[in-house]
Amino acid sequence: MTTNRLEPCIKLPLENEILEDIVDKAKDWALMHGAGMRSKVNFSKDSLQFAPFILLPSTFPREEFNKATEIQIILNELIHKVAHDYGFLSSSLKSTVEVDEFTSRLFKIYETVHNEGTAQPVCLGLIRSDIMLESQCTENACCTVTGPYCCWKQVEVNTIASGFGWLGPASASIHRYVLQELGHGDKIKNVPVNTALEGLCGGMLEAWKIYGDPNAVILFVIENITYNICDQRFHEFEIRRQNRMVVVIRRTLTQIADTAKLGKNKELSIDGLSVAVVYFRSGYEPAQYPSSKEWAARLMIERSLAIKCPSIHYHLAGTKKVQQTLATPGVLEKFLTDPAKVDAVKEIFTGLYSLDLDEDGNRAAEMAIMKPECYVLKPQREGGGNNVYGEKVREVLQSMTDSQERTAWILMERIIPPVQKGYMIRPGGPEVPQLVDLVSELGIFGVIIGNASTVIANRQVGHMLRTKLSSADEGGVAAGSGALDSPYLI
Template sequence: MSQKNPHLPSCIPVPISEDVLKELVEKAKDWAIMHGAAMRSKACFSEDSLNFAPFVLLPSTFPSKEFRRAVEVQIILNELVHRVAHNREFLTTTLKETIQVDEFTGNLFKIYETVQDEGVTQRVALGLLRSDYMIHSEYANHIKQVEINTIASSFGGIATSLPRFHRYVLQELGCFEHIQNLPENNALAGLCQGMLEAWKIYGDPKAVILFIVEDVTYNICDQRLHEFKIRELNPHVKVIRRTLTQVGDNGSLNSNNELIIDGLVVSVIYFRAGYEPGHYPSKKEWDARLLMERSQAIKSPSIQYHLAGTKKVQQALAKSGILELFLTEAKKIESVRDIFTGLYGLDFDEFGDQAVQMALNEPDRFVLKPQREGGGNNFYGSEVREVMLQMKDSRERTAWILMERILPPLSTGYIVRPAGSNPPPLCEMVSELGIFGVIIGDSEKILVNKQVGHMLRTKVSTANEGGVAAGLGALDSPYLID
């Protein structure tokens, strides 16, 4: 066994016999579709059909101590992001180089400066966050943070059904005693209650919640599950879905700076799009983002929360002495510092030059990350060296960060994909845990701060990226072991 890649045990012995496996996979596919663990096909898109979302047949083992650590640190991370988002000096200083070479982050920052200079209309912000981790086998199997997502933190909806799915699978296999190792997951209800709390704070019983969505939505079930859950939790609250283009065409502010869309007052805006340049094909979409930011609507995320989630800010927070600017208790600071892996800026200074040299000397040790969400943007291994050689003397490098590569333990299992083979092959996999948090507050006080649930994404061990929506990862749930 490689020292760098130890194996976690499977939740039950594998392989499963072929006849049992084939029948189980057929049932599992139907269970997934019939319970909303599904997506629209990118290959054969139709609004009238669904494929099941890729899933891992058996739940993947995860150390229970590290799962609890991730859960417990979430409310501290919520507070940290909230305080960072409300510190103009820190955001401005941290992003000053990046916004000059990264047009997308620069455009976000222009909106931020505009509303700050005009005076923020809606002081209350809603954070629906997800902090992602991998187990690092070189650090005694401790969790290390991959990133924190402050915009479009997806899969809270579908992930909620995954423990039920895996309970069903284990029951089918007669493994009833294993079910107690699957933790409850209430991410969907928790995230939706956060939106409803913000709706209540807004104070207009006739106002609607607006979901900002892509022109074409593949991950429809995850989004609709949120919409339907809101209606279930409060039947009087209406959700509308609009693209940034539609807001640009039909949105306006009234004399009280309330956002009006097609005659409806918007109380809360939940961004499921707006995190990548492709969502802004023209000036109209950027104007729509500014219009919403100027409005009374409570936003998830507000523009400052969006900026607080950039990779550059994440890297800056890992510097010595920075956490102390935002957190006062030593125990909180230590618990956050404990989950950070090595993060390095690429500014044109002594430290940036050292980071460039480290990447050139040992590219396999690092991941090169831009200021982007949505998966598929990072560079690994030999690519790190190639890209660094191209930009080491260019200002462009300041838009990127260098992160120490996390070396997770392997697990063995079956990944089931639409149009995949049945029986699926047994493969080696690695997993990434996401913990959801909800925070509501303004610069003076925090009104709500909760950890609300989790998700697990798993991919074959040879794949670098692991996004489910991007087509590389598979939905999973943790099977907790001591």
């Protein structure tokens, strides 16, 4: 397999002396401008370390970047319609719900509120569609261009806890500083403006206004320990900057279970405060529901009059099983009536296959057993670190032959992005980092507000870029092996 390369934004390597000096300054810039996280190794609420970052912005083709931002409002509309189609969600998730305990519990909450009638018809979607440039057109050849890339493909859509609305823009600020210091100020114009934080927080405030109680607060549902604290707090600070009347409170699901109540009109209140908007930064993985209490808290929130980001049906619309079902021929047409939109979305899907215990599922499993390096095996999980790659795809699939368990997984063609050289700066790393091979994943943020029949707002609001070693399977920044980055458009 040939390696397809993108050229870095400036000539590399840097001389050691220059490199050591700029790395030292860039770390301090990052730390002093909020590009931080709490340490998992030496955790303390009283200290921060800089989040891992790439020293210079990574080259990304402008045309593909523009296409990705333009299609976001179509993806928002698609997810909104999918989320409001009870029949579709039920049938897509039917086999998954039978074997996957976590999805099954989410689905039970969905059914309960669906049967009771939803108290709050308005939903807020803060969505992030993640994409990678594709450098190896295979069976799914999307174009005939020869070069370091030919198009981009969607990795997944996140509808819950879509983070990095702050750390995305913060990365560009590090890069503008580094380019300036290295004497490349003229290149700053190629680092695009990123209004993710303003846009996402603007969405929360618009939902808060729709709720209509000037005394009500915005509730952030948080993990027991928040490592990604800068990203979350900057959302809170931005909400307060845009409207200082609005109070933000932070609670875990356990605290909500202990203290929240529903009023006679299903108003959600906590410690005497009415809640207008619930923004989940937790609640997307099984460990975040350690007991039935946390599940009861989630159900209470879903039953309430508060506007949820996301509501349970939006959460389910973001599952990998739904993504795979949407890629099945003829399905997009159910939701998008404009054929041009259908074609545009089809183009960004790479091969996605069901692993149900039927003929199609068997065929997909056999295909991946033959060529495991060409596929990724995915369960219905979020937050990184759950997928299976390479030889293990074969092992896991073989271990699940004829087992119902297989239906909880989907199979996806592996995207091979172009590689570029760069420096990854990590806390505790060397003073003079090595030049390494890197690959990137771009996330585009969307905001959508609406109910089953009407879309009130639909916008693309910004982006984030994450970069990892080209040899790594996954690259979550919070999960460990990835680093903050921003695109340098060429």
